[in-house]
Amino acid sequence: MRIAVAGMLMLGVVARAAMAQSPMDEGERLYTTICQGCHMSKGEGATGAGTYPKLAGNPLVASRQYVAMTVLMGRKGMPSFGTLPGLSAQQARMLASLTDEQIAAVVNYVRTHFGNDYKDPTTAKEVAELPHPGGKGSGRAG
């Protein structure tokens, strides 16, 4: 049950406000409506009993494949934003799936914002070649 996220976004409340000033690219739109729920609006992360890692200045962000794999497969408590197999309808309703294009856009956004300035963008084609959930030899990233 692959849901194109674009069709389901509730016209992004945050996005709507921001769009009034300037057009928002796909990566920014996805970051501000999904990712910043945990990684926060400036990519600063947060700490309580555990920690949501910061994306601002995080050396792991240097690897575009690492970031793309994390979005695709999830990491620890972070849900996969690829498409998980074997979900009941109820389970599927609890998660969200992004297309390879959307994953590439949000990876590129993260790697060029919050003080990050990486010059090697990824592409949907490159994301497509990475292991996807349920694919052969795939497993959740450690």
Place this chain on the structure above:
Amino acid sequence: MNDQTDRVATSRRDLLRMIGVTAGASAMYQAMSTLGHAGESTYAGPPDLQGAPPGTSVLVLGAGIAGMTAAYELQKAGYKVQVLEFNNRAGGRNWSVRGGDSYTELGGERQDCQFDKDLYLNPGPWRIPYHHRGMLDLCRRLGVKLEPFVQVNHNAYLHNTEAFGGKPQRYRDVFFDYQGHVAELLAKAAHTSALDAEVSTEDKEWLLESLREWGTLDKDFRYVAGAHVSDRRGWKKARGGGLSARPTPSEVVSRHDILKSRLWAGIPNSFEYDMQTTIFQPVGGMGRVGEAFGRELGPIIKYQAKVTSITQDARGVTVMYDDLADGGAKKQAAAAWCVVTIPLPILGQIPMNVGPKLTTAIAAIPYASSIKVGLQFKRRFWEEDEQIYGGITYTNLPIGTIGYPNTDFQGRGKGVLLGCYIWGLAAMEFTSLTPEQRIQETLRQGARIHPQYPQEFDNGFAMAWHRSPFTMGCMGVWNDEARAEHYDNLCALDGRIVLAGEHASFMGGWQEGSVTSALDAIGRIHQRVVTQGSSKGAGA
């Protein structure tokens, strides 16, 4: 027809009575299981944990339902128990937010709840079905009073922005019109011999007769407006007494309009086993369970303890924690055994020397996103204006659900609605907003169903579970693959450490999963203690 129904029911009761008389209670139980009456929970009453060497120590991490169930039973059996809890209160996700409560989510947004006295929001679980026997027994033993939770309210709404011009429809109308039209179609199929290969002539007679009853069909097996249909879906002009009270039947919505509306999608929610009547809620809020548990366990719970490492060796388990009540001072607790109920996204970040299978399992389970928004209104307009007493409205708007308070009906004061209860993508989007934005968005959307919202709104509280400092998500999400690969490993005793919680159950998100998981876990520890003759451990 009614006679026949009664006959069937009576004969089954007679059979059970006969078995009960001749073969005793255990045969009766077995027979009942076969007939689908028992076997409703793995809960088998308080566990028997007698026989451990006196003073055997157990450290429990987390004072939620799982952790406190474990601590409660172990302590009763003579174990020496200590509990470490991150929050400054007991209960974990079992929680009710009330006026005067303060909550700061990850990211630093603080909410000071301004609900009136006795009003509350259950940010986490809100209902306990009749077959969650572990939770019900806990409530009984802790003295937590229960009242009915209204799962189905025939006068609440089903709403789809694309149907009936976006006007909410009464559940009752959709339910009975959908049922009536389906019954009529099936009767037509039976009459045209379309089902002759499927049913015998005699069964067809019964089928037709049952369809007439079930779908309120007329003598010609049509679903049409009339007195008999209005006895289910209500009247256009209501019945009453006296001269002015002659009723007018209500109109039936056409088959096409009902099917096209997709509103039928809201009906099966209440069919699920965990949503079937009778369902309960604790009087005063779900958090009464956690609060009572906290009082019962008293000083053995150390609050504001942030666990930083868990280390086991041949003698026992040592846990390092930051004492947030003491300026973050680094302290340690130790015991022979350790029950860990810390939610997996947090546990996965805490150094713990367990085997690779458990470590992998902990990292394999993502946590779902969920939102609950409580809205306090100046009056109970859903009751006063719309005759909605408790229950749930379902909508295809991102807010998903409107839950009406199932208590204090016809109260003259303010009331708190559950204005939004959602999962998945919509929940992630709401999480990305500030609490105030979540409340405003909930109001904006909900006003399409209840136009009274802007006029009557007073204040609100918005819970985003991925912003929860003590869980980092709402609940574990398992798929079949993860279940096959990791579930047994997640639950297995690893040396002196065992996990418990809803995430270690087949009842994700339900407190009954936490209770039964905890009892299963401590049962296995106890087994090990009794067979090994445990050392008392380092002593906490």
